[in-house]
Amino acid sequence: xxxxxxxxxxxxLAFTSPWILGFLIFTLYPVAASIYYSFCDYDVxxxxxxxxxxxxxxxxxxxxxxKSLKNTFYYALVxxxxxxxLSLLVAVLLNNSVVGRPAxxxxxxxxxxxxxxxxxxxxLWIFNGEFGILNYAMNWxxxxxxxxxxxxxxxxxxxxxxxxxxxxxNWLAEEQWVMxxxxxxxxxxxGGTVVIYLAAxxxxxxxLYESADIDGASTWTKLRHIxxxxxxxxxxxxxxxxxxxxxxxxxxxxxxxxxxxxxRSALFYAIYIYQNxxxxxxxxxxxxxxxxxxxxxxxxxxLATRATRKHVYYAGE
Amino acid sequence: xxxxxxxxxxxLSAAGIGIAFVGGCAPTKSDKTADGRxxxxxxxxxxxxxxxxxxxxxxxxxxxxxRIFVERLPVSSIDRKIMLATxxxxxxxxxxxxxxxxxxxxxKGAITPLNKMLAEAGISKTNYIPVFWDLCSYRGFTWALxxxxxxxxxxxxxxxxREAGLDPDVPPxxxxxxxxxxxxxxxxxxxxxxxxxxxxxxxxxxEEKEARDFSIVQLGISPAEPGWYNxxxxxxxxxxxxxxxxxxxxxxxxxxxxLDWFVxxxxxxxxxxxxxxxxxxxxxxxxxxxxxxxxxxxxxQGVWMYNFISKYSPGMEWGxxxxxxxxxxxxxxxxxAECDVMAIPKGARHPKEAFEFIRYVNSQAxxxxxxxxxxxxxxxxxxxxxxxxKHPNPFxxxxxxxxxxxxxxxxxxxxxxxxxxxxxxxxYDRANIGAKTPRDALTIAEERVQWKFDRIMRRWDKVKxxxxxxxxQ
Numbered sequence: 001x002x003x004x005x006x007x008x009x010x011x012x013l014a015f016t017s018p019w020i021l022g023f024l025i026f027t028l029y030p031v032a033a034s035i036y037y038s039f040c041d042y043d044v045x046x047x048x049x050x051x052x053x054x055x056x057x058x059x060x061x062x063x064x065x066x067k068s069l070k071n072t073f074y075y076a077l078v079x080x081x082x083x084x085x086l087s088l089l090v091a092v093l094l095n096n097s098v099v100g101r102p103a104x105x106x107x108x109x110x111x112x113x114x115x116x117x118x119x120x121x122x123x124l125w126i127f128n129g130e131f132g133i134l135n136y137a138m139n140w141x142x143x144x145x146x147x148x149x150x151x152x153x154x155x156x157x158x159x160x161x162x163x164x165x166x167x168x169x170n171w172l173a174e175e176q177w178v179m180x181x182x183x184x185x186x187x188x189x190x191g192g193t194v195v196i197y198l199a200a201x202x203x204x205x206x207x208l209y210e211s212a213d214i215d216g217a218s219t220w221t222k223l224r225h226i227x228x229x230x231x232x233x234x235x236x237x238x239x240x241x242x243x244x245x246x247x248x249x250x251x252x253x254x255x256x257x258x259x260x261x262x263x264r265s266a267l268f269y270a271i272y273i274y275q276n277x278x279x280x281x282x283x284x285x286x287x288x289x290x291x292x293x294x295x296x297x298x299x300x301x302x303l304a305t306r307a308t309r310k311h312v313y314y315a316g317e
Numbered sequence: 318x319x320x321x322x323x324x325x326x327x328x329l330s331a332a333g334i335g336i337a338f339v340g341g342c343a344p345t346k347s348d349k350t351a352d353g354r355x356x357x358x359x360x361x362x363x364x365x366x367x368x369x370x371x372x373x374x375x376x377x378x379x380x381x382x383x384r385i386f387v388e389r390l391p392v393s394s395i396d397r398k399i400m401l402a403t404x405x406x407x408x409x410x411x412x413x414x415x416x417x418x419x420x421x422x423x424x425k426g427a428i429t430p431l432n433k434m435l436a437e438a439g440i441s442k443t444n445y446i447p448v449f450w451d452l453c454s455y456r457g458f459t460w461a462l463x464x465x466x467x468x469x470x471x472x473x474x475x476x477x478x479r480e481a482g483l484d485p486d487v488p489p490x491x492x493x494x495x496x497x498x499x500x501x502x503x504x505x506x507x508x509x510x511x512x513x514x515x516x517x518x519x520x521x522x523x524e525e526k527e528a529r530d531f532s533i534v535q536l537g538i539s540p541a542e543p544g545w546y547n548x549x550x551x552x553x554x555x556x557x558x559x560x561x562x563x564x565x566x567x568x569x570x571x572x573x574x575x576l577d578w579f580v581x582x583x584x585x586x587x588x589x590x591x592x593x594x595x596x597x598x599x600x601x602x603x604x605x606x607x608x609x610x611x612x613x614x615x616x617x618q619g620v621w622m623y624n625f626i627s628k629y630s631p632g633m634e635w636g637x638x639x640x641x642x643x644x645x646x647x648x649x650x651x652x653x654a655e656c657d658v659m660a661i662p663k664g665a666r667h668p669k670e671a672f673e674f675i676r677y678v679n680s681q682a683x684x685x686x687x688x689x690x691x692x693x694x695x696x697x698x699x700x701x702x703x704x705x706x707k708h709p710n711p712f713x714x715x716x717x718x719x720x721x722x723x724x725x726x727x728x729x730x731x732x733x734x735x736x737x738x739x740x741x742x743x744x745y746d747r748a749n750i751g752a753k754t755p756r757d758a759l760t761i762a763e764e765r766v767q768w769k770f771d772r773i774m775r776r777w778d779k780v781k782x783x784x785x786x787x788x789x790q
Contacts (some may be wrong), residue, residue, distance in 0.1 A: 036471070041776060044404045045425040045663075129596035167462070170592045173752065251457070263746045278397055279426060279735050 008104060037097040040290035043281040049302070065289070067264050074179055075268065076246035079186040087190040091197035092223065105198070112191035117274075120255035123185045125178045126172035129170030138168055158278050172256065178265040182253055193238050201227065201233035219241055247293065250274070335738065348666060354386040357670045360415035362395045363658075363691075366624075367731050370690025371464075377686075385670045395445070399662060402426045408662035410671040411588060413464065416452035416656045421732040423455045423776065428660040430458040430471060430788045434672045440679065446717075448654045448725040449696040452540035455730050458788050461658035462679050465688055466696040467619040468652040468719040470547065470712075471495075471641070472626075476635035477502055477535070477614040488638040491645045492553065492578065495615070499537025502614040503586065507531040510742075518586070529587035533594040538615040540579045542608075543750070546617065546653055548741035550575035552726045553642040553651050558737070559729040565770055567741065568756070572644070576755035580748050604629040619655075620693050623710040637712035639719055651724035656696060692718070733773055737766050 001009070038055055040048035059065045079317070094105050114122075126134050146163035153161040169177040181265045206266040217225070228235070253261070259275075260267035273293070277286035346648020348356045363371055368391055375387045390409070392398055396418050402408045405663040414422065422428045435441070442450040445463070453461045475485035475697035481501045488618060489495035507525060518526075525531070538548065542684070551558065556571025566572070576742060583591045597612070602625060607613040609630040616622075617640050626633055642651045659675045661668050677683055683703055688695045692710050694717035695720060705714055728734055729753075744762040 043425050044400065045427050046780075049779075086635065131597065167589060170589075172597055173592045176753070241690055262742070263750070263752060264743055274740075280733065281400070281421065 005043060029192065030033065034287040037284050038291050040284045041285035042287075044283050045281070046061070047142050048284065051284070055285045056292070058285065058290065063259055064264065064267070064272065068267045068269045071179065071265065071267055072247055072249070072269040075186075076185060076243065076250060078179075079183045080239075080242045080246045082183070083187055083190050083193065084235070084242060086187060087193040087238075088197055088228075088235070090190065091201060092195045092227065093149070094198060095201045105195075108194055109191040112189045116251040117255055119188065120252050123181075123252075124172070124256055127171035129168070129173060132171070134171070135168040142166060145282075173262060173264045178261050182256075182266060185252055185256075193242075196234060196238060197231065200231040204230040229311075230312050232308075235284045236304075236308050236312045239304055240301055242295055243304060247297055247300075318746065319766040333486050337664060338513070350386045352383075354384055355667055355670050357385055357387045357411060357667050357674055358409040359387050359389045359411040359413070359671075360392045360395060360399060360409040361389055361675070362392065363413070367691050370687055371737075373690060374678060374683050375674075377675055381677070385673055389673050400427060403662045403664060406664055408664050410659050410661065410665040410667045411674065412662050414461065414658050414660055415620075416449075416463075416658050417728045417734055419453065419460050419658065420455045420730045420734065422660070423458070423460045424732040424784075426663055426784070426787075428460050429665070430605065431462070431661070431672065431675075431787075432459055433723050434669075435459055438672075438676055439471045439539050440676070443698065444679075445698055446680070446696055446720050448720055448727065449656050451503055452654065452656055452727055455657055456785075463656040463658035464659050464677050464678060465691050465693045466654065466656040466688075466720060467693060468619065468636045468654050468725065469617055469619050470617050470639055470652065470715055470719060471615060472608065472622050472635055472637050473615045474608070474611060475636060477611065481614075485634070486636070488636060489615075489641045491641045495538065496581075497520075499529055499615065501538030502535070504534040504584075505531040505541075506534050526585075529588075529590060531590065533586060533590050535611070536594060536613050537612060538582075538605075539595070540582055541591075541595070541745075542598070542613060542616055543618070544638045548747045549576075549581070549726070549728070550579060552653065552724070553648070553760050554578075555642075556647050557643065557726075557729075559731060561729075563774055565737075565763050565767045565768060565771070567737075568745070568759040571628055576745065576748050578643075579745060580751075580755060583749055583751075602626075602629075607628050620710070620713070620716040621691075623712070624692050627709075637715045639722075640742060641714070642724075648724050649753065650719055651726065652719040652722060653726040654720055654725045654727050704762055731770065731773075733766070733769050738770050740765050 005312060037048055037052060039052060040049035041051045041054075046204055054286070090108055092107065094101065098104070105162060111119075126132050146161075149163060150161045171177045171181040206229060208230070209222060212222050248270050249268050252275070253266045253268055256268045260271065270293075272287045273286045276282040276289065350356055359375070359687060361368070361371060368389075372389055375389045379386055394413070396414060399412045400406060400416065400422075414428075419428070421736075440462070444450075446466070449463045449466050450459070453459050453463065471488055473488055478485040478498075481498075482496060483501060489498050500518045504515055505521070506513055506515050507521070507530070508514075508624055514617065518537075521531075548558065551569070551572035551574075554571040554575045556569050556575060557566055558572070559565050569756070594612075597605075599610070600605045604610060606625065608616040608618070608622075608631065609625060611630075611633075622637075639650045641654065643650045651784070659678065661671050661756075662673075666670055678687065679697070681695075681699065681701065682699055685695050685701060689708055692708070692712050692713075694700075695704065700717075710716075729737065731737070740762040744753075744758040747758040747761075748755045752758075
């Protein structure tokens with residue numbers, strides 16, 4: 001290294017030093033400390049006591065840990081594919097040249113700007129079993145269908161049609177409906193993903209579509225064989241971000257249920273970490289859980305990368 | 318030139334980090350006022366009129382002497398913030414906590430025992446209604462002194478009683494009587510031959526009761542409302558939640574009987590009907606609170622309920638009486654007692670001055686002023702004769718008498734109470750929706766809490782001697 005190169009290196013380091021120091025102090029140190037604490041009985045206030053792998057061992061027998069893991073996977077497995085497909089479809093639609101396209105794009109993006117707390121309060125009212133607009137709308141639609149059905153059946157028989165009066169779910173109070181409700185709320189935030197898809201869609205070469213048109217390809221064929229392969233790196237990116245986001249979901253359910261929901265049906269992994277760390281003062285256990293989550297995300301990301309390797313197309317290669 | 322630039326950057330970032338550290342850890346402002354008085358920082362949970370009432374006491378204290386100046390700071394989620402501030406080594410001098418948090422804070426060494434200072438000041442159990450002194454004790458030490466106390470009682474809506482043909486001035490004397498009155502007070506809407514009719518539950522035919530195909534318009538009582546004390550319903554059946562030593566007794570026959578009673582309501586009125594009715598309730602602190610809105614005729618609530626009645630439903634005719642127990646002859650006047658407390662966090666810079674203020678609040682005149690301001694009763698053993706007359710709550714004596722009852726019970730003094738509550742809520746949920754029988758649900762809860770409790774006790778056994786020595790100093 002010449003003197004000049006050394007000087008350049010030093011200048012570069014000097015310019016990045018605020019970040020480097022910040023990273024070392026506020027990120028690397030806490031991360032390293034959390035590894036240590038995960039092997040300790042640590043309640044934040046007293047000195048941590050080394051207990052070896054007991055925290056990890058306890059997780060195996062902690063039924064609530066498994067429940068939170070199960071809930072989180074259930075959520076991820078349904079909401080992630082649903083979100084990816086729906087946002088791709090919306091992006092493709094918004095990519096068409098229609099009148100007022102910028103306005104439509106804005107409408108779809110707007111919801112993802114609403115703060116999580118405001119959103120959670122909003123959903124609380126939408127899902128309200130008695131006054132909620134969701135049940136109101138379903139009830140309205142069901143009644144209208146009933147009127148129509150009665151009108152049709154009058155042509156065939158004289159007996160009045162018995163149109164059943166269904167019980168619509170009390171979304172946030174009934175255990176089995178809690179997760180579907182949370183998944184619905186997650187779809188509200190697809191705007192961000194849509195924008196990323198839209199950017200990628202702009203980059204797909206027009207001539208590919210033109211030649212496909214000449215060959216008489218249908219819309220579906222074009223989507224399947226041109227659009228999706230051409231934007232596959234972006235789908236891959238959204239998949240990875242989606243996995244990470246879905247496994248770390250916290251704020252929405254936390255605000256909506258203020259804890260774990262009926263029979264712990266809304267207890268997500270991140271919420272259980274929070275409860276252990278800040279409500280039960282089991283910081284050591286929470287750190288261990290956080291590291292297990294990290295390993296799970298790492299493994300899933302690696303799996304996703306492996307599984308999609310053959311299907312992701314990079315123009316440069 | 319470049320070297321100089323480099324140096325400038327190093328200095329700048331070093332200064333930046335330095336400021337961040339110093340700002341986070343060390344006192345940034347002087348702890349003396351301009352006229353040389355010691356500033357005592359006091360974090361308290363109250364806002365609104367409760368905050369004003371406390372501020373008046375703080376002002377009185379600051380005027381009464383010239384050595385100490387108390388600065389009150391309203392803090393939300395105070396339990397967590399005090400825990401973190403104490404862990405970070407910069408706690409306030411006085412922490413306004415809840416009595417049920419004492420065990421956890423004491424065991425973790427977050428607050429300091431007051432025994433020595435209490436002995437010097439000549440303050441002892443005889444100065445208080447015993448239950449409130451007990452609430453401030455843990456493992457033989459006293460960790461805090463009360464600021465304002467509370468007990469729970471039955472509140473009932475007299476107008477709804479009258480409409481149901483009940484004597485509005487006679488509350489139920491036993492739990493069975495309460496159940497029977499609740500049926501009369503319950504109004505449902507039902508389809509009768511295509512016509513919608515509003516009828517009292519007691520006027521339904523046996524078949525209609527069996528079918529439960531109605532919607533609830535008003536309810537006599539819901540054991541799930543407000544749901545804050547579900548885990549302690551067993552107290553009204555003579556149950557306890559632990560054996561005061563190492564055994565969790567969530568699944569005792571009495572606690573199981575309490576859960577049986579709890580689930581008898583969704584079984585009687587229909588789980589779905591109850592859930593749908595429950596979805597119409599607004600926030601506790603709003604006119605849509607089901608009791609304040611006249612949708613539930615009876616509710617268990619603390620001494621503070623009067624404030625909410627006068628704020629959101631000022632015209633309501635209501636009464637308060639001890640919540641009846643299953644066997645009133647054996648266990649009369651059951652209540653849950655709790656109190657707001659003032660403690661001195663470990664690492665507080667001015668413990669002596671802090672105690673001065675706590676002692677001031679716990680003397681008769683300021684305490685009565687504070688408790689009238691917050692519409693509570695005094696936790697002190699001696700109360701001035703005109704306190705009750707001056708008090709705006711017409712039923713204040715119900716609450717203070719309950720505090721003196723031998724069945725004034727409180728949450729188990731164990732450091733994992735938060736976990737206990739969570740497990741019991743899950744158990745009540747499971748039994749409520751019929752996913753588990755009350756027995757099974759409580760068995761699971763008891764096993765889980767016991768498992769956690771054993772872990773805590775294992776740790777306690779290791780540090781016990783060291784801790785007790787430290788606390789005795």
